[in-house]
Amino acid sequence: MGILIGAHDRVIIQGITGGSGRTTAERMLEHRTPIVGGATPGKGGQRVAGLPVFDSVRQIVDELGATASFITVPPAFTRDACLEAIDAGLRTVVVYTERVPLHDTMQICACARGRGTLVLGPNSAGCVTPGAANLSDLNDANLRPGRIGIVSKSGTLTYEVIDGLNRLGLGQSTVVCLGGDPLIATHFADVLPLFDADAETDAVILIGEIGGTAELAAAAVARQMTKPVVAYVAGRSAPAGKRMGHAGAIIERGQEAAAVKIEAFREAGVRVADLVTEVAPLVAASL
């Protein structure tokens, strides 16, 4: 079952006629993600990888019952693409595009909240329920269906954690990547309750990082959860004032330092891995 995305969904790609959209569509077809088509304004009537292309999202909703979208269009077009997906009533939207203007993202967030759409990103690697549907750039070959939920700020670090889980024979229920842009639509605290309520998830991994305060809100939610949570906060060795790759990963004030976040997690009963390689063993021990 998992959360946010499943076999029952009907997936579309906005920007399917671009290079990234096309390869994502081919990959989804190869691994049986329930993709039904794509949208690119002005390219309606074309086909990509055998899939129909529409001019507007609402047309795919009307004709093919689309429920979820993967958006990979240039930053200048991302706001309109995402607002269109929200307005058409899609349930889950991944904004794969990175470096989306801040004010565009804030408008997306306000609109999504009003309509009840869950938007991941910008700069999100997406979400995937292994074996059911893959709305992400994660390679299906590296995923195993299972009962561990993952919610992460970072894409690449998620691959590492999944690799560790696989080696211990632990599969994943759903993997959710929140996105690396400084301001993102969905936070840990929004996703954790979904995992707690999911009958197919036994434990949750949270992969945070320095910068921002989302991990502190997550700790408050984790305190209320019935399922075990294991957290890792990347960048504890980073010097203050240095921006560490993700635009958001910079320690500017005390609240954003790794030590503060780790302490908040520990107080909330969350097990904290000091190193990324310790995450999977800690999860195994918490089951």
Added chain:
Amino acid sequence: MRLYEHEGKTLLADHGVAVPRGALWPGMPDGPGPFVVKAQVLAGKRGRRGLIKSAPDRAACGREADALLAMRADGEPVAAVYVEERLDVARELYLAVLADRQRRAPLVLATARGGMDVEEVPDEDLIRLPVDPLLGLRPFAGRYLASRLGCGGDLAGQLTGVAAGVYGAFAEAEAELVEVNPLVVTRDGRLVAADAKVVLDDNAAFRHPERTARPDAGAGFEQRCAALGVVGVEMEGSIAIIVSGAGLMMATADLLAAGGGRLRAAIDLGGAVFQDPARLEQVVREVLRLRPSAVLVNAFFQLASCELLARGVAGALRAEDSKTPIVVRLRGRGMAEARAVLEPLGLPLREDLEDACREVLARGRGA
């Protein structure tokens, strides 16, 4: 991109916010003195740094300007000097609009205790008002702020206008932050923005072609990395890491730190891994030129090819004729091809992250 004070004030004035009469030295504002002479730097806390002076007349302004132009703030040279009429201050407020990451919306921050660092204002004296970006800052929000800030009568109307102007500047210029501190109430009952701190969103620059990008201060390692499309961070230690993604970069740094290693540099390759090997080669060469004790290349690819990165490393080693020990850990597509590229150079391909970290720590120590 940060704006200098005088640029920020022009932005505010364009949105109907009153600012002091001012001019860039050697220009002078209209009207008699006294004046305030202000160094234009991007660094904060100018008052405490001695970068803001008073002067009674034009001659004194000139003396202060000459002195300020020779000064620096944390190494940053003074770009210009701005001369303003000195305000007759009755009260100092604080008003800012910023993009709040936690609330995912614009947030107005305000306090009647302006002038000081806002972090030092007690929580109960700080007004936080989220704004729905789809609605904008409406007059009712201005009235709420006026009432909370103790601005009655004519001042309430002025404050509503200032709040709308500051928000308008924030939204239209696509800023991360517009901060007015202090927002001065003059003895004759006017509301005037005595300072302006504006940070613009670089990701929105394409919509503001009139905005000329400021040449980045310095031409160091981090700027050269940015020019190559990757994020480079220069530090004081000895080991350099080149990693496929920001999260994995930080996690790799943590692993090395736990093993006693200190970083000389860290690179997040980001999207550059999908580009040509020539660019990857340039990135690796930049790292080698920092003369690290050892280099760890660590990539876990889902879509990109390991071979491309391997070719970049091999090309850089040849071009720089470098003897720097390199440990390459790659996972993902194209591993066999990557191995074929690297092994003739005596670089065995590592797959396990912890093994690779241990090895680079040992090689960095000369083992």
